[in-house]
Amino acid sequence: MTAPTGTRPPLVSHVSVGVTDVHRAGVFYDAVMATLGARRVMEHGVGIGYGRTFPEFWAAQPQDHKRATAGNGTHVCFNAPDEKSVADFHAAGLAAGGFDDGAPGRRPQYAPGYYAAFLRDPDGNKVEAMCWIAPPDPDTPPSET
Secondary structure (H helix, E strand, C coil): CCCCCCCCCCCCCCEEEECCCHHHHHHHHHHHHHCCCCEEEEEECCEEEEECCCCCEEEECCCCCCCCCCCCCCEEEEECCCHHHHHHHHHHHHHCCCEEEEEEEECCCCCCCEEEEEEECCCCCEEEEEEECCCCCCCCCCCCC
């Protein structure tokens, strides 16, 4: 792949997470990636690459052929276009065998307009979808629900 003149490649080429069952991981990642406008763009016997045109995210068996384990404190965050996509990501992941690790919602501890949802894939890898939304108006009292 060549970059257009005058552009720089992104800082990160791709990210990989280890999985024990590529088929099971494919069911999960096919579902969540579709909500973000990404798809399977490459696969081989030990892994599946996802992206819009280039494989930017891989779910693959570890190169050392040992059991895949999730990294403590490690997670991958995907940009979502809007709140609905974040919610769809979360719902699709749960329906495809993932586990809730943070329902869709504002995350003011990160930034006033940060909106995100967190999942664990079937192997325990933590993934997030986030988007930026308008921060709350400081002059409007919180609603009582």
